[in-house]
Amino acid sequence: MTNAPPTEAERRRLGLDAPITRRDFVNGSLAGAGAAVLSATSSNVATALGTARPRPPSEPAAGAPSAAHDTFTGYGGVGDYAQANGNTWPVVQAAHRLRDGKYDSAALANAKPAGDFDLVVVGGGIAGLSAAYYFVKATRARARVLLLENHAMLGGEARQNEFIVEGERLLGPQGSNEFSVPERGDGSLFDRFFTEFELPREYAWQSWDPKLRPLRFARNNYSNLDGFQEGQVDIGYFFGAAGWRKNVWANALTDTPFSAAARRDLLKWRADYAPTSDADSRYLDTLTYKHYLEKVCGYDPAVTRMVEPIVGLLSGVSTDAACARLGRDLVEAPDSAMPISFPGGNSPFARALLRKLLPDSLPGTDFSTLMYGPVNFEALDRGDQKVRIRLSATVLRVEHVDGGAGRDPLAITYERGGSLFRARAGTVVMASGGWINKHVLADMPSDLRAAYDQFLYAPALIVNVALRQWRFLYDMGITACRWFDEGDGIGYCCNIRQNMVTAAHAPMLHPDHPAVLSFYMGFPIPGLPAAVQGATARAKFLVTPFLDFELRIRRQLMTLFAGRGFKPERDIAAIVLNRWGHARLIEPPGFHYGVAGRPSPLERVRAGYGRVAIGHSELNGDQHWTSAVEYGKRAGEQAAAAV
Numbered sequence: 001m002t003n004a005p006p007t008e009a010e011r012r013r014l015g016l017d018a019p020i021t022r023r024d025f026v027n028g029s030l031a032g033a034g035a036a037v038l039s040a041t042s043s044n045v046a047t048a049l050g051t052a053r054p055r056p057p058s059e060p061a062a063g064a065p066s067a068a069h070d071t072f073t074g075y076g077g078v079g080d081y082a083q084a085n086g087n088t089w090p091v092v093q094a095a096h097r098l099r100d101g102k103y104d105s106a107a108l109a110n111a112k113p114a115g116d117f118d119l120v121v122v123g124g125g126i127a128g129l130s131a132a133y134y135f136v137k138a139t140r141a142r143a144r145v146l147l148l149e150n151h152a153m154l155g156g157e158a159r160q161n162e163f164i165v166e167g168e169r170l171l172g173p174q175g176s177n178e179f180s181v182p183e184r185g186d187g188s189l190f191d192r193f194f195t196e197f198e199l200p201r202e203y204a205w206q207s208w209d210p211k212l213r214p215l216r217f218a219r220n221n222y223s224n225l226d227g228f229q230e231g232q233v234d235i236g237y238f239f240g241a242a243g244w245r246k247n248v249w250a251n252a253l254t255d256t257p258f259s260a261a262a263r264r265d266l267l268k269w270r271a272d273y274a275p276t277s278d279a280d281s282r283y284l285d286t287l288t289y290k291h292y293l294e295k296v297c298g299y300d301p302a303v304t305r306m307v308e309p310i311v312g313l314l315s316g317v318s319t320d321a322a323c324a325r326l327g328r329d330l331v332e333a334p335d336s337a338m339p340i341s342f343p344g345g346n347s348p349f350a351r352a353l354l355r356k357l358l359p360d361s362l363p364g365t366d367f368s369t370l371m372y373g374p375v376n377f378e379a380l381d382r383g384d385q386k387v388r389i390r391l392s393a394t395v396l397r398v399e400h401v402d403g404g405a406g407r408d409p410l411a412i413t414y415e416r417g418g419s420l421f422r423a424r425a426g427t428v429v430m431a432s433g434g435w436i437n438k439h440v441l442a443d444m445p446s447d448l449r450a451a452y453d454q455f456l457y458a459p460a461l462i463v464n465v466a467l468r469q470w471r472f473l474y475d476m477g478i479t480a481c482r483w484f485d486e487g488d489g490i491g492y493c494c495n496i497r498q499n500m501v502t503a504a505h506a507p508m509l510h511p512d513h514p515a516v517l518s519f520y521m522g523f524p525i526p527g528l529p530a531a532v533q534g535a536t537a538r539a540k541f542l543v544t545p546f547l548d549f550e551l552r553i554r555r556q557l558m559t560l561f562a563g564r565g566f567k568p569e570r571d572i573a574a575i576v577l578n579r580w581g582h583a584r585l586i587e588p589p590g591f592h593y594g595v596a597g598r599p600s601p602l603e604r605v606r607a608g609y610g611r612v613a614i615g616h617s618e619l620n621g622d623q624h625w626t627s628a629v630e631y632g633k634r635a636g637e638q639a640a641a642a643v
């Protein structure tokens with residue numbers, strides 16, 4: 001697929017001039033779209049990795065106010081999450097000012113007082129909200145808590161996009177989307193979480209008109225990535241010039257263009273799903289996944305090519321950089337139970353925590369308002385509350401003061417609305433990831449800094465395309481797609497889901513009704529060291545404007561569905577990008593268990609220091625909503641013990 005600017009004829013074919021909701025937010029004109037197409041050329045990457053900070057063409061001049069929807073962030077949908085789709089440009093700018101030391105020490109010293117608290121939590125994702133919740137519980141609601149979050153909405157990577165299409169309200173996940181319901185009474189933290197937060201364990205799903213052709217849907221956005229749940233989902237596989245095949249694994253790959261050797265080894269790879277013992281995991285942690293596939297198992301390189309984008313999304317980097325332990329764990333028993341998703345991904349876990357912490361902020365007690373209810377922002381930061389939450393507040397510096405001996409021995413400086421503030425606290429939970437913590441924790445010990453220096457991250461992009469109708473998929477008999485290309489397209493999979501419904505909210509599942517088509521993708525770069533892959537891909541992110549991604553998504557959709565009844569100008573109602581610059585903690589060989597007697601850096605970071613507890617989902621290496629709750633709770637309880 002070319003990255004060249006579109007010709008007039010292509011613009012018309014792609015529907016680039018047709019009315020969609022993003023138009024209002026990118027200056028009302030796409031006249032510059034062609035010129036804005038930067039694409040991920042090597043010269044851009046070189047610039048981005050050089051001394052100059054990557055700069056999108058639309059970056060406002062220094063000091064200029066950031067437009068709510070700039071040409072980096074693009075359209076953010078409607079509702080409470082409209083200003084918080086992925087990492088928005090204002091948040092990226094503030095984080096980079098912090099990274100680059102742009103806040104001068106005199107200004108930091110003159111920050112306005114912002115109150116004294118027993119606990120300050122940095123980060124309002126599931127981990128931060130859990131830290132606050134379990135701290136409040138442990139201190140019997142007697143202590144004062146301030147939670148600071150740099151985005152305009154809570155939830156972190158578990159936020160949702162909202163659309164209104166043809167009068168229908170639709171949600172899509174921004175990132176974190178699938179979960180499994182814990183067994184009632186199994187005694188796990190997550191069983192207790194479901195009980196404590198009154199989350200249902202059984203759900204109603206959109207119904208499918210029996211008069212329509214039978215069609216199977218995923219109830220999450222992952223079942224089509226790897227085809228492991230293919231027995232429950234109708235997945236189309238696009239092989240370029242060789243065309244489409246459906247549910248290829250069901251036929252043991254017989255009518256696919258793979259060679260006989262590739263077919264044989266792909267089937268062997270897929271059958272290699274037995275759980276690994278601890279000893280196996282430790283061994284697999286010493287190898288790259290590519291080495292394991294090609295040298296240990298002796299598979300045809302077609303296996304590596306098949307799994308490359310899956311590993312790239314879930315581990316952040318390519319198979320020649322990610323450890324084999326992670327790759328091996330991806331393989332699931334064929335037709336294992338399908339994990340499920342709320343309509344807005346895992347955002348209800350964050351919302352449930354918010355509702356328990358500050359009931360007025362998310363009015364209602366039922367499941368429907370938990371997913372769809374509007375947030376009462378005014379109730380987040382009332383002066384008379386023990387728990388206070390401030391959004392759009394970027395924490396810049398956390399340090400022990402007065403030798404750490406006073407009643408509130410920590411100073412927390414943050415930027416909000418262009419002004420600097422300083423709160424004091426007895427203890428701090430850092431529920432933000434290592435990429436930011438190492439810039440914020442001004443007095444962290446050198447061994448903690450050295451451990452954090454081993455934490456590397458890779459980006460991911462989740463694109464939600466709101467469709468007015470999806471009859472083109474219906475006519476093909478599929479609800480999910482996987483495609484194979486030589487790196488010239490964008491992404492590798494997309495799907496529409498069968499959504500959970502409630503009595504109050506049940507959008508229709510029908511090919512002539514709106515639906516959200518979600519794309520999940522990472523940006524692995526085989527051949528580069530793990531450390532360079534994440535930074536290179538992130539640099540591309542920073543120089544790629546919304547319109548460039550939009551163009552590439554439209555071209556990809558045309559590559560897949562042109563001639564199949566898809567008409568972009570008619571079918572696309574809105575496109576939202578959710579960019580996560582540090583989506584995944586990269587785990588090269590040796591990271592998880594350590595190498596040659598050197599402990600894993602995870603162990604050192606988990607220990608925190610002084611009165612600072614660290615509690616982010618990355619701390620078990622396997623980012624998940626459950627690890628966010630687990631490590632948030634651990635840090636909140638550690639903080640409670642310290643006050």
Ligand SMILES: Cc1cc2nc3c(=O)[nH]c(=O)nc-3n(C[C@H](O)[C@H](O)[C@H](O)COP(=O)(O)OP(=O)(O)OC[C@H]3O[C@@H](n4cnc5c(N)ncnc54)[C@H](O)[C@@H]3O)c2cc1C
Pocket residue numbers: 122123124125126127128148149150151155156157158174175176177178179346393394395396431432433436440460461462580582583584615616617618623624625626627628
């Ligand atoms: C693309 C993607 C897909 C995923 N899919 C799944 C899935 O299907 N299932 C699953 O269970 N998990 C999934 N995850 C993992 C997900 O990370 C966890 O589920 C969980 O949401 C992480 O919560 P957290 O609180 O640890 O971190 P985060 O969600 O990262 O929250 C940290 C918060 O701190 C804020 N912050 C950072 N720096 C500062 C600062 N200086 N000042 C103030 N605030 C700051 C951040 O903006 C963020 O809001 C996915 C993640 C991604 C990126």
